[in-house]
Amino acid sequence: MFKVLVLRELYALSDEQVEYLIVDRLSFQRFLGIDLTQDAPDYTAIWRFRERLGAARMKALFEELSAFIDVAGFEARKGQMLDASLVQKPKTRKPVEPKDGAPALTRQQAAHRDGEANWTQKHDRSYFGYKSHIN
Incomplete structure (x- = not known):
């Protein structure tokens, strides 16, 4: 479910938008490891997970993810659209x-x-x- 939040942050999406795009885009499904036969998480599940995680823990997780990305030599920028x-x-x-x-x-x-x-x-x-x- 954290990967859903990563997509949500990178593309500046709402919970409803990320739910729709998970269903719509194979690239999102592959990133999340969702099979075509599996259901995507709905926006309320995404919202509940985000609320349960809390702002402080979410910030800490994203800082740790950012450190891993930097060590690997990659760069992730918000709003970057690769498939326009x-x-x-x-x-x-x-x-x-x-x-x-x-x-x-x-x-x-x-x-x-x-x-x-x-x-x-x-x-x-x-x-x-x-x-x-x-x-």
Whole structure:
């Protein structure tokens, strides 16, 4: 159960979010040693464990874990997302809301525009779409 708290801390997740991601991600299940046929701990079990552990003991355990990580030559940073991926969308030539003086979009044109997708760069390449990650 301590490994669940490690995931919770590293990714800055709530108890509900870490429960969902344990069920959703094979990488989390492998890290926790959970088989596909096993049930993941629910958020109330995570919360009860964290409360029973207490802030002082949890801090001491994380300091000890940090020392082991340092001795092994690794670095763990909070919020580090290792598996973020991009979800590409077709490029939009016309904005969702036209500028002053520009003709308004028809209903069909507006339905095909994605006003929430953005441009981003990854490895010196530009992408239009969404970032798929937790944080």
